[in-house]
């Protein structure tokens with residue numbers, strides 16, 4: 191190890207503890223939710239938690255990844271384009287994360303190679319050990335020093351068998367070796383299959399994953415077993431025995447109806463107390479305060495009504511692609527006793543077959559989410575027209591905002607050539623066009639208008655009624671805007687632009703419609719179950735009203 195890191199560790203007087211959360215067997219087991227659950231158990235004890243997520247891929251951030259493969263890109267206030275797990279952290283723990291909390295292999299190599307070019311390692315051979323490992327440890331240490339949490343959680347993406355994970359395992363091993371036994375804890379999430387034809391849990395994959403970790407020089411302190419149905423005590427015992435951890439440190443996590451039940455499911459098996467013992471930390475609250483999760487799960491269990499929201503979108507195959515949107519809808523519903531049923535609708539069908547638009551009559555509200563590229567665009571415009579004409583509650587987000595402008599220009603103002611230059615760069619009436627600062631930008635990574643900006647709302651408008659504030663802060667991620675030079679075509683009679691940031695149009699509404707709101711920003715990124723996003727809340731409220739009205743109309 192370089193002197194740099196050795197000295198920073200020995201100087202470290204802050205007794206922050208660290209929990210590493212590692213995954214094995216397969217990805218997609220919900221490591222992010224487990225990390226949040228550990229965070230929730232510590233917060234319930236009045237302890238200060240800070241989270242870092244390591245993504246072992248080479249991308250510098252998640253901004254250029256395909257949402258169907260990796261899930262949506264979560265945008266932070268400081269303009270980070272991060273992995274879906276950061277959305278879970280903010281939603282579960284009501285914290286604000288920063289892009290600094292994400293470490294990717296790309297960032298680590300970029301830093302080390304830049305330093306090599308600068309001459310920081312003159313005379314040395316620059317290698318994975320020690321240079322890459324030292325940079326990983328330096329980044330973790332930097333966060334610990336800056337935030338001085340009681341406990342720092344470090345979630346490592348992927349699984350421990352991946353080639354990409356090896357440097358991180360080595361970094362964790364070195365860190366654990368330098369510190370005494372009560373400063374770090376390793377939580378291993380594993381999978382215990384229940385093959386239908388055998389009708390019993392098979393623990394071999396879990397046993398192998400412990401061995402894999404042992405081969406990297408470490409043992410787990412806690413093993414969490416994901417399974418479709420609860421494990422038998424025999425299976426738990428076996429994992430404890432072969433995994434070489436105490437029986438009470440093997441926890442069971444079967445599929446649950448709602449992810450917000452996970453923190454308490456683990457707490458009931460002693461997760462918080464185990465961490466207190468292992469890390470020698472003391473709760474500041476006795477007994478731990480779980481009120482917010484207890485109330486939330488009660489609320490979810492006692493939902494009485496249902497509304498159907500249709501999302502005509504491009505990525506209809508994976509709900510993770512729109513997770514902040516779908517979560518924001520659910521939060522909005524829960525806070526008014528309503529279960530939101532989501533219908534992801536393939537927009538391309540609306541293009542091929544007009545009659546399929548009648549599918550939109552079966553839902554109580556229509557939401558067009560953000561998006562990129564040209565596929566399915568005309569179908570989305572058709573869905574917007576349908577919502578506008580049939581007075582179906584409508585919420586348009588980012589691309590949904592831009593297409594609402596195109597739809598109105600074409601079908602109400604009669605400007606057939608109205609389009610976005612993202613879709614047709616030679617559009618004759620480019621009502622949606624590149625932001626001026628984007629014209630000279632050629633690189634794609636991290637170059638959009640990103641993060642939080644203050645939006646000024648116009649009084650006496652629906653959007654002002656919704657937020658009840660003149661100035662709001664919301665998050666952005668886009669390259670295109672309503673073209674200010676062509677704004678003169680809007681007469682303000684029906685469609686009004688009601689929120690702005692400098693010259694930029696940020697919100698619109700249609701006045702002679704029960705609920706037609708669209709925003710250039712993404713309000714979903716700031717929603718959590720205890721503080722639903724205002725436009726989502728009132729959109730669901732409007733959808734519920736329509737549903738009840740439709741029901742009453744049947745008796746007319």
Ligand code: GLN
Nearest residue numbers: 560561588589668669670
């Ligand atoms: N593609 C559009 C833009 O870049 C909208 C982006 C989005 O919906 N997030 O402006």
